[in-house]
Amino acid sequence: MADSSFSLPPLCERISYKSYYLRAVYLTILGLFFTLLLHRFQNVRENDNVWLVASLCESCFSLVCLLLTCLKWTPAETKPYPDRLDARVHDLPSVDIFVPTEDHEREPPIMVINTVLSLLAVNYPANKLACYVSDDGCSPLTYFSLKEASKFAKIWVPFCKKYSVRVRAPFRYFLNRPAATESFKFSKDWEIMKREYEKLCRIVEDATGDSRLYAEDDFEAFSNTEPNDHSTIVKVVWENEGGGGDEKEVPHFVYISREKRPNNVHHHKCGAMNFLARVSGLMTNAPYILNVDCDMYANEADVVRLAMCVFLEKSLNPNHCAFVQFPQHFYDSNTDQLTVLQSYLVRGIAGIQGPMYVGTGCFHTRRAMYNLSPDDLEDDGSLSSVATRELLCEDKLARGFGNSKEMMKSVADALQRKPNPQNNLTNSIEAAQEVGHCHYEHQTSWGKTIGWLYDSVAEDLNTSIGIHSRGWTSSYISPDTPAFLGSTPPGGPEAMLQQRRWATGWIEVLFNKQSPLLGMFRRKLRFRQRLAYLCVSVCLRSIPELLYCLLPSYCLLHNSTLFPKGLYLGITITLVGMHCIYTLWEFMSLGYSVRSWYVSQSLWRIIATSSWLFSIVDIILKLLGISKTVFFTTKKTLPETKCGPSIRKDDGSNSGKFEFDGSLYFLPGTFIVLVNLAALAVFSMRLQQSGCSHGRGGSGLAEACGCILVVTLFLPFLKGLFTKGKYGIPLSTLCKAAFLAVLFVVFSFGN
Ligand SMILES: O=c1ccn([C@@H]2O[C@H](COP(=O)(O)OP(=O)(O)O[C@H]3O[C@H](CO)[C@@H](O)[C@H](O)[C@H]3O)[C@@H](O)[C@H]2O)c(=O)[nH]1
Numbered sequence: 006m007a008d009s010s011f012s013l014p015p016l017c018e019r020i021s022y023k024s025y026y027l028r029a030v031y032l033t034i035l036g037l038f039f040t041l042l043l044h045r046f047q048n049v050r051e052n053d054n055v056w057l058v059a060s061l062c063e064s065c066f067s068l069v070c071l072l073l074t075c076l077k078w079t080p081a082e083t084k085p086y087p088d089r090l091d092a093r094v095h096d097l098p099s100v101d102i103f104v105p106t107e108d109h110e111r112e113p114p115i116m117v118i119n120t121v122l123s124l125l126a127v128n129y130p131a132n133k134l135a136c137y138v139s140d141d142g143c144s145p146l147t148y149f150s151l152k153e154a155s156k157f158a159k160i161w162v163p164f165c166k167k168y169s170v171r172v173r174a175p176f177r178y179f180l181n182r183p184a185a186t187e188s189f190k191f192s193k194d195w196e197i198m199k200r201e202y203e204k205l206c207r208i209v210e211d212a213t214g215d216s217r218l219y220a221e222d223d224f225e226a227f228s229n230t231e232p233n234d235h236s237t238i239v240k241v242v243w244e245n246e247g248g249g250g251d252e253k254e255v256p257h258f259v260y261i262s263r264e265k266r267p268n269n270v271h272h273h274k275c276g277a278m279n280f281l282a283r284v285s286g287l288m289t290n291a292p293y294i295l296n297v298d299c300d301m302y303a304n305e306a307d308v309v310r311l312a313m314c315v316f317l318e319k320s321l322n323p324n325h326c327a328f329v330q331f332p333q334h335f336y337d338s339n340t341d342q343l344t345v346l347q348s349y350l351v352r353g354i355a356g357i358q359g360p361m362y363v364g365t366g367c368f369h370t371r372r373a374m375y376n377l378s379p380d381d382l383e384d385d386g387s388l389s390s391v392a393t394r395e396l397l398c399e400d401k402l403a404r405g406f407g408n409s410k411e412m413m414k415s416v417a418d419a420l421q422r423k424p425n426p427q428n429n430l431t432n433s434i435e436a437a438q439e440v441g442h443c444h445y446e447h448q449t450s451w452g453k454t455i456g457w458l459y460d461s462v463a464e465d466l467n468t469s470i471g472i473h474s475r476g477w478t479s480s481y482i483s484p485d486t487p488a489f490l491g492s493t494p495p496g497g498p499e500a501m502l503q504q505r506r507w508a509t510g511w512i513e514v515l516f517n518k519q520s521p522l523l524g525m526f527r528r529k530l531r532f533r534q535r536l537a538y539l540c541v542s543v544c545l546r547s548i549p550e551l552l553y554c555l556l557p558s559y560c561l562l563h564n565s566t567l568f569p570k571g572l573y574l575g576i577t578i579t580l581v582g583m584h585c586i587y588t589l590w591e592f593m594s595l596g597y598s599v600r601s602w603y604v605s606q607s608l609w610r611i612i613a614t615s616s617w618l619f620s621i622v623d624i625i626l627k628l629l630g631i632s633k634t635v636f637f638t639t640k641k642t643l644p645e646t647k648c649g650p651s652i653r654k655d656d657g658s659n660s661g662k663f664e665f666d667g668s669l670y671f672l673p674g675t676f677i678v679l680v681n682l683a684a685l686a687v688f689s690m691r692l693q694q695s696g697c698s699h700g701r702g703g704s705g706l707a708e709a710c711g712c713i714l715v716v717t718l719f720l721p722f723l724k725g726l727f728t729k730g731k732y733g734i735p736l737s738t739l740c741k742a743a744f745l746a747v748l749f750v751v752f753s754f755g756n
């Protein structure tokens with residue numbers, strides 16, 4: 006374990022990015038906001054309802070701005086030094102890797118095996134790793150593909166380690182040919198490896214439509230099963246028997262699929278993660294857990310070592326760090342806005358109590374997942390005597406973790422950090438099957454206080470609050486080359502659905518036991534960290550955003566004033582200008598273009614007024630008991646080639662292009678654009694008639710500019726009005742939106 010010598014240089018450092026210049030900008034923007042609001046409220050009586058609605062919307066925006074300022078105040082991250090690890094730590098700790106997958110159609114097996122191969126090949130002793138794949142689809146094809154992948158791993162892992170390959174997901178690695186300067190031996194090995202990988206792809210491809218391949222005895226467990234109706238399946242795909250951790254070895258590799266029955270709640274990914282925690286606890290019981298979604302591969306071979314630097318650095322008080330989160334980056338879609346968000350907002354939160362857990366690319370400590378709190382530990386990380394007495398009694402263990410004797414023992418060992426005796430994995434299969442029973446969690450604390458927490462489709466955020474509320478901290482590592490790269494849908498229906506699910510989950514968190522609103526009862530959640538969780542849930546601001554997109558047009562049509570006049574109009578313009586310059590600076594400082602900034606501003610408005618709006622409807626229906634919230638798995642890019650998920654080459658030309666379909670997601674955007682266009686048309690007619698816009702302090706140029714700004718932000722919809730095919734708005738959506746727009750215009754004129 007870690008060397009106790011403090012004379013050696015540290016394994017990692019906390020780097021602070023405080024900037025007084027930025028703070029001055031934040032405060033100026035806030036100052037302008039509040040000056041404007043003061044003016045609004047002082048004059049609320051002399052003005053009409055529009056003024057009141059605008060004041061309320063702006064209050065909401067200034068609250069968000071205040072929250073963001075609080076969160077961005079002390080940005081920080083952790084910088085690890087993996088080169089120092091070997092000198093400081095003689096016996097690296099074990100890590101269990103969890104990869105959940107759900108549906109072999111929405112998540113092609115070739116993608117899943119690439120994820121798994123990249124993880125099996127990481128730069129870490131193979132006898133200290135175990136990879137567990139949970140398959141919620143109970144798919145023989147997935148199991149078959151993993152078995153084939155494990156054969157390939159036996160040549161792939163040694164190849165990667167021998168030549169220090171950086172990107173160890175084959176589909177990505179084989180995109181580039183070796184440089185001419187490489188040795189003959191390497192080029193030859195490369196060719197062999199490529200051929201073998203193509204063979205693997207072919208086998209998986211051929212198996213897709215050929216169920217005869219599953220005729221072997223090994224597949225018997227899959228016969229007569231349905232994805233939602235089958236018993237638990239646990240298969241040890243590959244066992245690293247008594248390995249010494251040399252470069253030729255492949256880590257343990259296990260396939261599991263928990264029991265499912267119709268009408269039984271299974272809690273989607275969250276339930277799968279808890280089953281993974283139990284099975285891995287029985288088999289390898291590593292003190293650390295890496296959680297990676299099946300659509301995300303390890304892009305940095307040293308990733309486990311990077312995380313270990315944080316956990317093993319004593320001077321940082323590692324007993325208080327529950328998890329190490331890496332940022333989310335994607336290889337197939339333009340997600341500049343997410344990178345910017347992570348660089349400024351997530352780093353800001355990382356400087357408070359630590360980043361939130363985002364569901365993937367995260368290393369957890371098993372003990373924190375088992376509901377331990379830092380108060381239960383002594384300074385050296387061992388269990389305190391009080392905690393030992395309270396937590397390890399058999400009764401308590403059974404009530405918390407379920408009745409399995411093996412499970413209780415494994416938990417007691419994990420809590421006491423007892424090393425795992427290297428026993429045979431196959432010996433644990435029976436116990437593993439028992440803990441996969443669909444009733445196993447009944448009347449236990451799984452999902453309530455232990456493991457990944459239920460009651461929200463955003464199980465990541467929910468679990469994260471639980472951990473921070475017990476007083477743990479977390480660390481954020483953001484290496485220059487992304488440590489993990491995932492797949493995410495491009496702008497269109499699938500992305501809208503994903504955003505809706507996230508937002509629904511975030512709001513759900515506000516209403517459950519974990520709620521960050523319950524301040525008094527969760528003192529260990531630091532104040533600004535609580536604000537961070539509240540800030541995530543402010544997708545509720547979608548209603549004021551929608552209203553604000555409609556206000557300028559309403560004012561033009563109704564001939565009333567939205568913006569103040571004189572000095573305060575100047576303040577409004579300065580505020581909008583400063584906000585634009587600041588957000589543009591955020592993009593440009595990371596090397597992104599003005600176009601990328603504009604696309605992201607537009608995307609946020611579209612998401613806020615559609616996906617987030619629908620998530621509010623979801624929540625209302627849930628609160629009324631009419632429907633339940635559901636985790637719809639995001640459809641992953643299907644392979645275009647046989648050898649891996651397609652990589653949409655996003656050279657920027659596609660960014661901002663938005664795909665439409667007949668779903669309701671595109672109704673609000675279309676409606677907004679139509680209404681604003683109508684208002685502009687009315688305004689220009691009025692201008693022509695009177696030659697002057699102002700009649701008795703009514704609407705004018707400022708409101709027209711507001712409409713133009715809204716239309717600019719919803720440009721993909723404007724273009725969609727004149728385009729056919731997937732980039733065009735379907736006629737049905739257009740008709741509905743036009744009908745609503747006519748009602749709006751009539752209402753505005755009439756009122
Ligand atoms: O019943 C289910 C549903 C999903 N999954 C797995 O969960 C992961 C995430 O699902 P995905 O459809 O890819 O969702 P994303 O929107 O990409 O997921 C993000 O958002 C989720 C919360 O909404 C987090 O759980 C994820 O980690 C985070 O990457 C995938 O590996 C799925 O296979 C299951 O194992 N069982």
Ligand SMILES: [Mn+2]
Pocket residue numbers: 298300491492493639
């Ligand atoms: Mn995903």
